[in-house]
């Protein structure tokens with residue numbers, strides 16, 4: 001029996017129904033937010049395939065009734081609702097020993113509702129709940145607009161560096177509220193900050209058409225290139241970001257969960273519980289150029305060299321001007337805390353650049369399918 005399994009057995013056998021609250025379960029109650037998403041669906045798929053799956057009592061909050069029905073067939077409980085339904089979120093959180101918050105890194109009201117629910121759980125049952133939250137390295141963004149590469153590299157073993165970031169930085173208000181809750185002692189918090197996540201997800205949730213298989217960031221540049229006929233970049237594209245492959249990010253989630261269930265004191269929490277996820281760096285120009293190469297290989301365009309986007313294009317392809325300029329920031333970090341836990345990613349920046357052809361092909365096919373449906 002694994003250490004993880006043994007610890008779960010002890011946890012479940014010593015709990016009573018009153019400790020577990022309304023659901024009256026004797027298994028570990030886990031709440032998954034973002035279960036249909038690229039990251040959240042990948043984590044859910046791993047929970048479903050876990051060797052201790054029988055010990056997990058998984059509930060997912062899902063927006064669409066159709067997706068909820070599809071997820072029901074995987075043996076989890078689904079609740080139809082949104083992050084905006086604070087009361088529902090609070091009740092669901094109060095019923096969970098572990099909350100995986102992977103839906104929206106910037107939704108402060110939603111996290112406040114989750115925190116209220118977890119505090120209630122602590123007060124009512126004495127259980128010390130665990131909040132595993134998905135943030136992102138956009139909190140490290142500067143205003144380089146593609147014009148320079150920064151030598152500032154954030155290290156998650158130096159939380160004072162992260163804590164010095166102002167609350168105006170992306171995701172910071174949410175992350176700060178979470179760490180404050182940990183400091184108040186009614187939960188333990190673990191914040192995973194993925195850099196740019198890449199790779200197309202496959203697996204049962206994608207096959208069931210319930211999970212988004214595609215990353216967020218790279219498609220911006222691919223759509224931009226398809227639309228303007230040439231790859232683009234913000235400024236000169238010399239600013240630097242990190243990257244992490246989706247399967248390896250999910251490995252980190254599982255290593256963290258297994259550590260928390262087997263040897264919780266091994267994993268830092270609160271201000272010691274920021275976990276960057278990265279295994280390599282790239283400049284935006286390298287990323288755009290690789291898309292150019294991919295589009296040439298696919299016979300879509302001839303010119304592989306990216307050109308600078310004008311201000312109108314930055315706003316158009318970034319959603320807003322601010323969103324567009326975010327695609328030209330520096331956000332450099334090292335995932336030292338995750339590695340200290342035993343996380344061993346092997347996919348590198350070359351794998352990320354190689355992945356762009358499949359990502360481009362998938363997007364082109366998606367666009368063609370949409371056009372055919374409109375005809």
Ligand SMILES: NC(=O)c1ccc[n+]([C@@H]2O[C@H](COP(=O)([O-])OP(=O)(O)OC[C@H]3O[C@@H](n4cnc5c(N)ncnc54)[C@H](OP(=O)(O)O)[C@@H]3O)[C@@H](O)[C@H]2O)c1
Pocket residue numbers: 033034035036037038039040061062063064081082083084102103104105106134135136137193194195196197198212215216217
């Ligand atoms: N992908 C990356 O490279 C990356 C890197 C760092 C940080 N992040 C952050 O991580 C988070 C998740 O990213 P992702 O790539 O997994 O996104 P995604 O594929 O769009 O998934 C988002 C998930 O959250 C759910 N969701 C979103 N808003 C909701 C709401 N108001 N109420 C209920 N459910 C809601 C979505 O449900 P539906 O299926 O109903 O839409 C979906 O399940 C985002 O905040 C993102 O900024 C992503």
